[in-house]
Amino acid sequence: MTSMTAPPSTPMSSKLIRNLTPDQLPTVHMPACEARPALKGQKALVTGASSGIGRGIAIALCAAGADVMINFVGDEASARAVVDEATHCGCTNRGRAVAHRADVSDETQVAGMYGRMRDEFGTIDILVNNAGLQQDAPVEEMTLAQWNKVISVNLTGQFLCAREAVREFKRRGVQKDVSCAAGKIICVSSVHEVIPWAGHVNYAASKGGVFQLMKSIAQEVAPWRIRVNSICPGAIRTPINMPAWATPAAYAELMKLIPYKRIGEVEDIARLAVWLASDEADYITGTSLFVDGGMTLYPGFEAGG
Numbered sequence: 001m002t003s004m005t006a007p008p009s010t011p012m013s014s015k016l017i018r019n020l021t022p023d024q025l026p027t028v029h030m031p032a033c034e035a036r037p038a039l040k041g042q043k044a045l046v047t048g049a050s051s052g053i054g055r056g057i058a059i060a061l062c063a064a065g066a067d068v069m070i071n072f073v074g075d076e077a078s079a080r081a082v083v084d085e086a087t088h089c090g091c092t093n094r095g096r097a098v099a100h101r102a103d104v105s106d107e108t109q110v111a112g113m114y115g116r117m118r119d120e121f122g123t124i125d126i127l128v129n130n131a132g133l134q135q136d137a138p139v140e141e142m143t144l145a146q147w148n149k150v151i152s153v154n155l156t157g158q159f160l161c162a163r164e165a166v167r168e169f170k171r172r173g174v175q176k177d178v179s180c181a182a183g184k185i186i187c188v189s190s191v192h193e194v195i196p197w198a199g200h201v202n203y204a205a206s207k208g209g210v211f212q213l214m215k216s217i218a219q220e221v222a223p224w225r226i227r228v229n230s231i232c233p234g235a236i237r238t239p240i241n242m243p244a245w246a247t248p249a250a251y252a253e254l255m256k257l258i259p260y261k262r263i264g265e266v267e268d269i270a271r272l273a274v275w276l277a278s279d280e281a282d283y284i285t286g287t288s289l290f291v292d293g294g295m296t297l298y299p300g301f302e303a304g305g
């Protein structure tokens with residue numbers, strides 16, 4: 001039988017992190033990690049790579065030795081700048097990079113992009129399914145066009161690109177001098193594959209869909225030595241969520257959701273993408289890896305529940 005305990009005289013919340021000011025917490029130091037040629041000789045496609053997380057991943061893969069196709073849909077100048085940055089990163093083992101325009105939600109354009117991949121690089125070893133967008137609205141105001149746009153880029157786009165990659169991985173098989181696996185697919189998902197997100201039902205539904213898309217493909221293709229995993233970023237400093245970090249007031253609000261008390265940087269995601277694509281992660285498939293400074297620890301429960 002349970003009994004009621006008297007409330008403590010000091011409220012528990014007064015001892016908790018949420019009442020501390022930044023000067024009472026350790027200074028933020030960012031990791032300094034050197035690029036290693038873990039992906040030498042591999043061919044990668046990164047979708048939505050002209051900005052944000054995709055850009056960071058493309059540059060990191062190239063610095064790790066991979067040849068990288070930088071997919072973009074709108075901003076060609078930015079894509080060319082990423083090509084430039086990726087191929088002038090100063091690492092002796094860096095790969096080659098090319099830019100390619102394609103809308104990942106268009107079947108014909110995706111087929112064309114894989115054709116170019118074959119022409120430029122001969123094959124594909126790593127797909128980073130990153131292209132994604134937000135079109136936010138309260139549910140009662142969300143248009144069908146907003147719903148369809150987000151689902152077709154964020155979810156259908158990942159399916160179309162994964163399907164082409166699997167076809168090529170199976171056709172070519174394992175080349176043991178290149179990698180232990182016949183191919184690797186990394187889906188860029190979100191903490192919102194598990195955290196519901198009011199005002200963003202199209203986005204949250206697309207990422208919930210990516211969760212099962214990733215796992216079901218992983219289950220289906222594992223015997224062919226194809227690994228499929230997701231990276232689930234929390235709040236990363238990119239244009240997509242600028243309103244959440246661009247002012248000190250917004251940043252302070254954001255920190256209430258992040259136990260580790262700093263915003264994520266694209267390098268936090270890019271380092272994981274390189275490792276996950278490498279043979280160091282060879283026994284990992286069908287997994288969502290959260291890179292979120294603890295956002296999925298539900299810090300709102302620190303003093304509640």
Ligand code: BGC
Pocket residue numbers: 134189190191192233234235236240241244
């Ligand atoms: C969204 C960002 C958001 C983050 C955490 C990401 O998937 O794209 O806008 O800041 O999740 O909520």
